[in-house]
Amino acid sequence: MATQKLYAGAKLRETRTRLGLTQKDFAGKLGVSLPYLNQMENNNRPVSTTVVLALAQEFGFDVTELSSGDAERLVSDMREALADPVFNQDEAGAPPLADLRLTASNAPALARAFLELHRAYRQTHERLASLDAALGHEGGGLQLSPWEEVRDFFHYCDNYIDAVDRAAENFAATARRGDVPAAAEAWLKGQGITLCIAATDTLRQFDRATGTVTLSDRAAPETRNFQLLLQMALLQQDKLLQATLDLARFQSDTARAIAHIGLANYFAGAALMPYGPFLAAARETRHDLERLATRFGASIEQVAHRLSTLQRPGAKGVPFFFVRVDQAGTITKRHSATRLQFARFGGACPLWNVHRAFETPGRFLRQLAETPDGVRYISIARDISKSGGRYGAPVRRYAMSLGCEVEHAGQLVYADGLDLGPEAVFEPIGISCRICERTHCHQRAIPPLEQKLHIQPDSRKVLPYEIE
Template identity: 50%
Template sequence: MEGRKLFAGARLRNLRQAENLTQRQFAERLGISTSYVNQLENNQRPLSAGVILALVDGFGVDIARFAADDGDRIVNDLHEALSDPIFAERRPSRQDLKIAITNTPDFAHAFLTLQRAYQAAKDRMASLDDALQHEQIDALPLPYEEVRDFFNYANNYIDWLDRGAEALATEIGLEGGNHLKLGTERLRGTHGMSVVFERGTMDPDIYRIHDPGAGRLLVNADAPRATQSFQIWQQIALAEEHDAIERILDEARFRSREARSIARIGLANYFAGAAMLPYGRFLSAARGLRHDIELLAERFGASLEQVAHRLSTLQRPGARGVPFFFLRVDRAGTITKRHSATRLQFARFGGACPLWGVHQAFERPGEIVRQLAETPDGERYISIARTITKRGTGFRAPIRRYAIALGCPVAHAPETVYSDGLAIDRAEDYDLIGSSCRICERRRCPQRSVPPIHGQISVDARVRRVVPFEIS
């Protein structure tokens, strides 16, 4: 909570109904009056410290997850969904959306599910007209999008797994230089699984193969050492945290087996990252090194991408780090990874704004590209971007090139080494960026590719600007 009033009416109501209790019975279990329960469930009163303790003691509530605030994320997603022209005459304000989310979060999520199906149907009808004669439109959300939403609304922080990974790292003395050795020993000693490093015999696209029949894990020895370590610790997560992961998956209620399988891998990846970069020690080092990702990667024996991703997850209640957003894009501008602990949310459809510094990184490979940026809502950020290259061994091995970006609100800029020498108080030094053209509200932008779908445009044949229309 950390100084914020916590309204959790819908979560309280869901908990009471799951326990099959009346408001009177629920009030007795909490030691409060029935009228107080009614006020709490209708968000007329915030949770008090006494009620929170009663929830923990009487119902075993994980208060970190119970109090998770995903309001800003859902507001942004709903705002984008409602920007469709079909809502032009009845588009709710952001304040209306916040009220709806506070009182009926399940309805908000249901609406987003419906909107995803609608968007998928429109996209498919536009690009696969001939296929519509032979197959049915899949109304379920795309599995990867559903899993991205799961982590996004969890604030990219999974408390149970994070603390478990940290405890294990402390127990066995996991340090930056011994991830591979101790991971291999853990699999052999605890799970009777041998680790075999295959060189030159595995497909370069394969990092590991689990062979349960032979009791062994094959690891691609041509992969970078940090990647090898990560794959071993992911296997440890699948072996040791199976029940915890399955319980989280059950609670998430994914709509397809594919989404559940993808999320299982994502949760195992989360545990692996949290073990290699344990929360308390990594947070302390990040603060001491002013979030220098290269120095952090060297200290913890991790890759730059692993470090940047981990920085975006440091949102443990009571011990929060700097709120970072993290994304990875390919050379076509497609966002392949995205996480945000900030107000900045990425567009659900399409690529990233071309004015973001992450695209400039491809022009300066191997360098840190810094950017001061302002979004249409007036929020200002400092961000960095850098290219990363992933390839196998040998001349013919495929090369995959990406750019990663890491950023935080400018109020936290002095806590990062990347603010040194930048005039963060000069408004003219900020690039005016957005999420994507289809939902960006800026009237004048030299890089605009298409009009915003919720805006009216006018075209004057007598005047030719960079963009051949004006947004009313």
């Protein structure tokens, strides 16, 4: 495949503005002419190798930040939104992909405003469809779903919150012999808070009146450790969490409350698996999830999720995507530091091996896959069912997938023995049927909304229509 040109005009402008430089001064430091810099900032020219090297040498800039991660996410989200029938009432169809990429690169704020508008429309439409009293909504205005708003906050932060991550790493460094849960318990004890393990279905309960934290003895040890650290984060790191929430400017108290717990969860995972030691261990074990889980006292899911957050500037890990689905195929957790993005509405592509993980509990499934844009990935999938801890308690069944672009496969133990050569077979997958470009797919659930259909009444293949 040909090397993709790098268009990063918005990042260049943002960097220049942050440094307080004029275009003329910035061009001089980068060793290019003023017109050339202007063309790069407006994405009329790709960023040259000379400029990339100058950014690193002159300003210590982490050139990996020039990658189009945010732009690709925006393009994916806009394509899915534009697949909505409300935008396809005439023959014009959806805007060309090139136009969407220019919008995401040159006007990201406009792209996000468009996505917020579409989410507001969709939310109102769904309320009316379910006979919800949308007109009686308090204040008479439209708001995003708090859950979606928080998910987007983490999504567009690359699932990496630097201040919280470093605070968690600093706390972990104080733990004797690396026993982070014991350090958390000692801190709580120092605040006059008692830890109690009891027979209860509630994972964690903090009684402020008595100063008692109760954890369930029915939960797995790694779950109890995580909940212990989460409770400590809510108490010890409250000022940091609140300051981060202030910067996020959530539209509702509900969204802020959800994000508050989300940040505490982030701290707990980052303390249990501190950035520096965890990154080193991941490289040493070649990202063996089971070995990492044993070493850090974490679950397989916690380890996989943590791997997807290793995006610290200057010390980035392998860019992974991470997703969790339920038995209905609904995505319950998602993040991608790769070019692969996930559907915002509905389930994941049925050809993805994450769905087959339910059939093989306790085993890792490997898959080589290719998306319609020609990018190839290696991914692993595994069921991560959660026991209720007692007879008769319901079992929560999930499956997760972790993967990266195939160029990083050599750093994964799961790639051993796979044929990655030119003759290797990569399964075709997509984002969701609504926006998938593939014209021939035996598992297609619904027609793509961006393309015309050709109906043949005298012929029937796998699908009752052909995609033009």
